[in-house]
Amino acid sequence: MTEHDPEKRNVPPGAPHDNMLTETISYVIGLGLALLLTGISFWVASTSVLWGPGVAVGLVVLAIAQMGVHLVFFLHITTGPDNTNNVLALAFGVLIVFLVMIGTIWIMAHLHANMGPSPEMMNLHTQRG
Amino acid sequence: MSSNEAATIGLTHGGSEDTGLGHRGPESKSIVVPYGFWLFVLSDMILFSTLFATYASTAGATDGGPTSIELFDRTLVAIETIALLLSSFVCGLAMIAAKRGNMTWTQVWLLITGVLGFIFLSIELYEFASMIAEGAPPQRSAFLSSFFTLVGCHGAHVTAGLLWLGTMMAQIWAKGFQPHILRRLLCFSVFWHALDIIWVAIFTIVYLIGTLP
Numbered sequence: 342m343t344e345h346d347p348e349k350r351n352v353p354p355g356a357p358h359d360n361m362l363t364e365t366i367s368y369v370i371g372l373g374l375a376l377l378l379t380g381i382s383f384w385v386a387s388t389s390v391l392w393g394p395g396v397a398v399g400l401v402v403l404a405i406a407q408m409g410v411h412l413v414f415f416l417h418i419t420t421g422p423d424n425t426n427n428v429l430a431l432a433f434g435v436l437i438v439f440l441v442m443i444g445t446i447w448i449m450a451h452l453h454a455n456m457g458p459s460p461e462m463m464n465l466h467t468q469r470g
Numbered sequence: 471m472s473s474n475e476a477a478t479i480g481l482t483h484g485g486s487e488d489t490g491l492g493h494r495g496p497e498s499k500s501i502v503v504p505y506g507f508w509l510f511v512l513s514d515m516i517l518f519s520t521l522f523a524t525y526a527s528t529a530g531a532t533d534g535g536p537t538s539i540e541l542f543d544r545t546l547v548a549i550e551t552i553a554l555l556l557s558s559f560v561c562g563l564a565m566i567a568a569k570r571g572n573m574t575w576t577q578v579w580l581l582i583t584g585v586l587g588f589i590f591l592s593i594e595l596y597e598f599a600s601m602i603a604e605g606a607p608p609q610r611s612a613f614l615s616s617f618f619t620l621v622g623c624h625g626a627h628v629t630a631g632l633l634w635l636g637t638m639m640a641q642i643w644a645k646g647f648q649p650h651i652l653r654r655l656l657c658f659s660v661f662w663h664a665l666d667i668i669w670v671a672i673f674t675i676v677y678l679i680g681t682l683p
């Protein structure tokens with residue numbers, strides 16, 4: 342948002358700009374960056390040049406970067422004072438998403454490592470039972 | 471705190487009565503409605519995060535059945551990704567035209583948005599059908615159950631979005647660019663962009679990381 346209208350305390354997410362040119366440029370830049378990041382993701386996933394174990398982490402970083410591009414250039418989420426409510430709601434959403442995902446993956450990986458019976462144990466168990 | 475100070479930070483409206491909503495009262499509907507819809511979209515993302523967590527936990531549980539490397543075709547996924555990304559971009563162009571009240575271009579851009587969304591959905595359904603034909607239906611393993619739930623849930627959202635898009639095109643055509651129609655169109659665009667954000671996570675986690683050598 343470039344205008345500083347004191348009457349405008351808040352703007353909704355994705356609100357169109359008043360200036361047609363800057364808004365069109367915003368979408369074009371967003372499309373260009375998103376295409377670039379998508380291209381890099383597909384290249385990183387298929388090349389053998391890079392260090393194998395780091396590829397998955399790199400892909401996640403590229404995905405998060407692309408989500409940021411979509412939020413800024415398509416949904417017009419900014420750091421401006423008129424966007425505070427949108428950003429706060431987004432921050433809370435991101436917090437819950439990370440808690441759910443990392444928490445689940447962490448717990449389930451430990452459960453798998455600690456409680457997954459090996460084939461020998463399964464045999465032993467059935468013999469004694 | 472002095473009353474002057476309270477007025478500065480918006481606790482009073484300068485007079486004696488404190489509404490608690492700042493000195494201008496609540497925001498207009500054009501702000502409140504899209505903001506409420508933004509909260510819905512964010513909670514929808516939390517819904518998807520639970521499906522992602524389930525998928526990540528069961529991705530290796532193939533029960534001796536087909537694995538992700540055998541099943542997924544990266545070329546198809548690349549086409550799907552480009553189609554949905556362009557659809558999101560064109561939806562933005564439709565919003566630009568709608569703000570200026572340009573009926574022809576709004577309808578043209580919305581139609582292209584819908585066609586690209588339909589291409590995405592067709593490829594996804596083709597992929598589902600060929601997976602089921604290859605002996606990889608949802609009931610085959612925990613991996614496939616969570617895959618069909620996650621990607622199918624996204625596909626269901628796109629289907630709902632396409633129905634909404636058709637409704638919006640008809641409403642704009644019949645009622646013109648009235649404030650409440652524009653409000654609905656803004657909510658639709660937020661929904662459509664959010665679906666693309668979720669797809670970024672799906673193609674990265676499910677299709678790219680799932681097919682790493």
